[in-house]
Amino acid sequence: MLTRRVVPCLDVADGRxxxxxxxxxxxxxxxxxxxxERYVREGADEIxxxxxxxxxxxxxxxxxxxxxxAGRAFVPLTVGGGVHSVPEMRAVLxxxxxxVSLNTAAVADPxxxxxxxxxxxxxxxxxxxxxxxxxxGGWEVVVRGGRQPTGRDALAWAxxxxxxxxxxxxxxxxxxxxxxxxxDLALLRAVAERVSVPVIASGGAAGPADFVAAVRAGADAVLxxxxxxxxxxxxxxxxxxxxxxxxxxxAAGAIGAGAVA
Numbered sequence: 001m002l003t004r005r006v007v008p009c010l011d012v013a014d015g016r017x018x019x020x021x022x023x024x025x026x027x028x029x030x031x032x033x034x035x036x037e038r039y040v041r042e043g044a045d046e047i048x049x050x051x052x053x054x055x056x057x058x059x060x061x062x063x064x065x066x067x068x069x070a071g072r073a074f075v076p077l078t079v080g081g082g083v084h085s086v087p088e089m090r091a092v093l094x095x096x097x098x099x100v101s102l103n104t105a106a107v108a109d110p111x112x113x114x115x116x117x118x119x120x121x122x123x124x125x126x127x128x129x130x131x132x133x134x135x136x137g138g139w140e141v142v143v144r145g146g147r148q149p150t151g152r153d154a155l156a157w158a159x160x161x162x163x164x165x166x167x168x169x170x171x172x173x174x175x176x177x178x179x180x181x182x183x184d185l186a187l188l189r190a191v192a193e194r195v196s197v198p199v200i201a202s203g204g205a206a207g208p209a210d211f212v213a214a215v216r217a218g219a220d221a222v223l224x225x226x227x228x229x230x231x232x233x234x235x236x237x238x239x240x241x242x243x244x245x246x247x248x249x250x251a252a253g254a255i256g257a258g259a260v261a
Contacts, residue, residue, distance in 0.1 A: 002220070002248070003045075003248045003249050003250050004215050004219075004220060004221060004222070004242060004247050004248065004249055005045035005046055005200075005220070005221035005222070005250075006043070006044060006045055006211065006221070006222055006235050006238050006239055006242075006249070006252075007044065007045060007046045007047065007048055007200065007221050007222065007223040007224075008035070008039045008044050008047060008048070008223070008224065008225065008228045008229075008235070009047075009048045009050065009202065009223050009224065009225040010032045010035060010036065010047065010048065010049045010050065010069070010225070011050050011052045011225060012032050012049060012050065012051050012052065012053075012062070012065060012081075013051075013052055013053040014053065015032075015062060015064075015065045016030070016031065016032070017030050017031065017032050017035055017229065018052075030229070032049060032065055032068070032069045033065075033068040033069045033071065033072045033073075034072075035229065036049075036069045036072050036073035036077075037072040037073065039073075039228065039235065040072075040073055040074055040075055042234060042235045042236065042252065043235045043236055043239060043250070043251070043252030044075055044235055045075060045076075045221070045250055046075050046076040046077070046078065046221070047069070047073045047075060047076075047077050047078070048077075048078045048079075048080070048101070048170070048200075048223060049065075049066060049069055049077060049078065049079045049080070049097075050079075050080045050081050050101065050128075051065075051079070051080065051081030051082055052081060052145050053081070053145075054081035054082025061079060061080075061081050061082040061083060061088070061091075061092055062082075063091060063092065063095045066079050066092060066095040066096060066097060067095045067096055069096070070095060070096020070097065071096065076098040076099065077096060077097050077098050077099070078097065078098065078099040078100070078101050078126055078170075079092050079095075079097040079099075079100055079101065080100065080101025080102070080103060080126070080128055080170075081101075081103075083100055083101075083102055083105060084105040084109075084112070085112070086115050086116055086119045089116050089119070089120065089124075090119070090120075093120065093124065098124070099123070099124050099125070099126050099167070099168070100116070100120075100124060100125065100126065101126040101127070101128045101170055102116065102125065102126070102127050102128065102166075103127070103128040103129075103130065103143065104143040104144055106127055106161065107141060107143050107150055107152065107157070108143075110160060110161070110164060111164070113125060113127060113161055113164035113165050113166055114164045114165050116165070117164070117165025117166070117167070118165070121167075122165045122166065122167040123167045124167065125165055125166050125167050125168075126166065126167065126168045126169070126170055126200075127158075127161040127162075127166035127168075127169055127170070128169075128170040128171075128172065129141060129154055129157060129158055129161070129169055129170065129171050129172070129191075130142050130143065130145075130146050130172045130174050131154040131171065131172065131173055131174060131175075131184075131187060132146070132149070132173075132174050132175055133173075133175055133184070133187075138153060138154070138155070139153070139154035139155070139173075139187055139190075140152065140153065140154060141153070141154050141157050142174055146174040146177070154171075154187070154191075155190055155191060155194050158171070158191045158194055158195055159194045159195060162195040162196065162197045166197060167197060167198075168197055168198045168199070168200060168220075168221075169191065169195060169197060169198070169199050169200065170200040170202055170223070171187065171188065171191050171199055171200065171201060171202060172202040172203040173187055173202070173203035173204060174203065175203075176203040176204025177202075177203040177204065178203075178204075178225075178226060179204055180204065180205075180206035180227075181204050181206070182204050182205070182206060182210045182213065183201045183202075183203060183204050183205060183210055183213065183214040183217070183219075183222075184203065184204065185213055185214065185217040188201050188214055188217040188218050188219050189217045189218050191218070192217070192218025192219070193218070198220035198221065199218060199219050199220055199221075200219065200220065200221040200222070200223050201214040201215075201217075201219035201221070201222050201223060202223040202224075205222070205223075205224040205227055206227065207227070207232075207233055208233060208237050208238045208240070208241030208242070209241065210222075211224075211238045211241065211242060212241055212242055212245045212247065215242065215245075215247050216245075222238070234252075235252050236252035239251070239252040240252075
């Protein structure tokens, strides 16, 4: 059985890690390279670095911040925000990323997923899907940091992205982001039932029990930001709770350590 991953997320704007609620009311949380180094020490399995200002501003990813972070994050690093082409993905990978997350650009040009997977392998391509619940049921894809609705059904887009070559899906509930109300378990179950690629749960974690629930709902990895940034809970707390629940995880705080269950 594969181990389940615990993944701190660095939402970066103007070179600093920020966190708010539903991507607004942002508060400075620190330097991305320093936080990445801390999370590696504390047992993070991977790090996700999202340049959340890139798509709204219509610019490319801040590669200098990526290089600094990659230089101190000795676990797999996923970088997203501002990648619109194969050459831009290449530049991010050369800056130290192991995987690149596509979001707004992939919705606008779905074939971008196929082109990137063909160029670098699907293991390097993550499609991030930001969603909002529809009043009459289901979920809609939103882009540009949750600011712009698309009218696109989130489950259909998840299935299509996987078909095009996404190696993983990073699924965020914008309704839950930063609220501490727990992951949207119905959303995670629905996506996991539709795709065969790993699903990363994002949006709403408040404590270790939420991570356990997300894995039981079908997530292969669980992502959070503010509870780790603000030391509300440690990565070790989350992994201990997952292990007690019978979920296989890598031992916290020991890079290269064996998995525990």
